[in-house]
Amino acid sequence: MQTSGKRKENKAKEMSRSQTIAFFLRGSVRFFVIGMILSLLVALLDMIGPKIVQYTIDYVLGDEAGPTAIAQYAIMACGGREYIRAHLYIPAGIVILIAVFSALFRYLYRVFSSMGAEKLICRMRDELFAHILRLPVSWHGRNHTGDIIQRCTSDVETVRNFLSEQMMTLFRVGILVGFSLFFMISISPSLTAMSAIFVPVIIGYSVFFHNRIAASFLKADEEEGKLSSIAQENLTGVRVVRAFGREQFERERFETQNRGYTRMWIRLMAWLSAFWCSNDLISGSQIMLVIAMGAVFCVRGRITTGQYIAFVSYNGMLTWPVRELGRVISDMSKAGISIDRIRYIMNSEPEPLRTDTDEAADTAATTDSGAATAFRAPCTDSLGAAPLDIVFDHVSFSYDEGTEVLHDVNLTIPAGTTLGILGATGAGKSTLIHLLDRLYDLPRDNGTITIGGRDIRSIDRRALRKYIGLVLQEPFLLSGTLAENISITKPGEPDMEAVREAARVAALDETVDRFTDGYETYVGERGVTLSGGQKQRTAIAQIVMADTPVMIFDDSLSAVDTQTDARIRHNLLEHTAGSSVILISHRITTLMQADCIAVIDHGRIVEQGSHEELLALGGLYRHIYDIQTSY
Ligand SMILES: Nc1ncnc2c1ncn2[C@@H]1O[C@H](COP(=O)(O)OP(=O)(O)OP(=O)(O)O)[C@@H](O)[C@H]1O
Ligand SMILES: [Mg+2]
Known part of the structure; x- marks a missing residue:
């Protein structure tokens, strides 16, 4: 029913994935920024612990010569080597204090990122609902209610998780990997090289794997939509189903769909489990190599005992986020699909409430927040109260x-x-x-x-x-x-x-x-x-x-x-x-x-x-x- 010229115009104002994300993020972005600052602080604090252990072992308990300027300063600040040796609770206390602050920041990080996430999901629901209400009757005729509801619930949830958890995790992982590598290199560049060689392998493997199963995730989402559609249709049309004695037929239809959907998820889960197992194997090998080679380095005197222990700690900190990256990438592939499914709704042209001539002006003025602004635009047109021909x-x-x-x-x-x-x-x-x-x-x-x-x-x-x-x-x-x-x-x-x-x-x-x-x-x-x-x-x-x-x-x-x-x-x-x-x-x-x-x-x-x-x-x-x- 649309002229082709009109369609072209609509294409121009379609939101891309990033525009959609930016649009939904409005109002919650500051919480995420605070969250990022807090996670930066947590990462920094986490990096200090192994250093204290290293200094205590090497320069306080041991007699390693040539402490770094920072180590020297830290030891002097705590009363000197002899004093700390007699009062070992001092380094222990500092480690505990750091852990307490780290926990506090972690707590605040969770609070702020949850607030951001809730504000985000609230805005997404509001905007989607307002937009759906404005979509033309013909659009509703073409799209199944069950599927629309699914897009507004589970897809919204997936996008929220993507923005509030996965993106934040990506940021945290970036910081942790950066910091860990920095401290590891400062201890031993060659040992770091042995450890870091696994990083691209783990990431590359994750990306390859998740690209392979992205299509299956999309299919699973569609199958879930079909399942909700059947359920919704049967609930709405319960009288017709009863009156025509279609219960058995509808039950079988639901069960067939449900079986197919379940089989699909079992297959997907089997693939994911295989991925996690193999990923564990690679990560385990990396840790083992670092422990073994680190011990060799230590025995040969290339690194001190304190450095060895600190290195193993930093390596542990590196392994976790890199593995986490696999999960994040996996969820990201799902999020991309969910964003597209939500974009489909947001990019469907709403029934313009203003006149055709005003519409063009509206479109130009509100490209990304069109849904909300046009909806609230005051109605100035009136036909009066008297009937007309x-x-x-x-x-x-x-x-x-x-x-x-x-x-x-x-x-x-x-x-x-x-x-x-x-x-x-x-x-x-x-x-x-x-x-x-x-x-x-x-x-x-x-x-x-x-x-x-x-x-x-x-x-x-x-x-x-x-x-x-x-x-x-x-x-x-x-x-x-x-x-x-x-x-x-x-x-x-x-x-x-x-x-x-x-x-x-x-x-x-x-x-x-x-x-x-x-x-x-x-x-x-x-x-x-x-x-x-x-x-x-x-x-x-x-x-x-x-x-x-x-x-x-x-x-x-x-x-x-x-x-x-x-x-x-x-x-x-x-x-x-x-x-x-x-x-x-x-x-x-x-x-x-x-x-x-x-x-x-x-x-x-x-x-x-x-x-x-x-x-x-x-x-x-x-x-x-x-x-x-x-x-
Ligand atoms: N949303 C729709 N999409 C496609 N075709 C439609 C749609 N609504 C109605 N039709 C078709 O348009 C034709 C006219 O339908 P309409 O509803 O106007 O009939 P009607 O005269 O109101 O009939 P009734 O007396 O049964 O209400 C019918 O052939 C119908 O199949
Ligand atoms: Mg009629």
């Missing part, structure tokens, strides 16, 4: 390229009149309404729909939807009380008087009076605790409450008996006096009082006129009338 002019439309659903529709609804639309199922009645409400957008060269002479494509969607009240064919109630649902268009505490009046017009009042909790009755998710007719009447009450200049009832009386239908129509006629009304129905009795009735057949308006005119015409309307009155 609605005109469909040569409107043609297709959902998917190829099959045209509406063909050259011409319709005029003069302000303040009622239009009835009659047509068989699938004729295109709801489509007509969806186009008017801009739930689907009419492409540029497929005709025009105007309100008061203005092309609806140039009207702010929010203003348009405030102007048009629409009772959808399949009403959807949100969880909450009946009163809250009826006053859904009016935020805040429900105005009970208005709610009662709306319920009266929708012929819902007597039913509600019979409920123990009245208007405080809790309506379950999607209104499952109400009957079909009660749900429809609640939806009518919502629109009555909204009191819009244009009201559309898409087959809204199909689930009520003819008596209630008549009562509601009578009430509506009174209530909607002065408003423009569009009534869609299969029942001629519902429509016969309309000022004009349009008969739609296979996407074409085939007849138009008042009830009497259409009867006299003797066409399709007459035929349907005869069938409906012959019972």
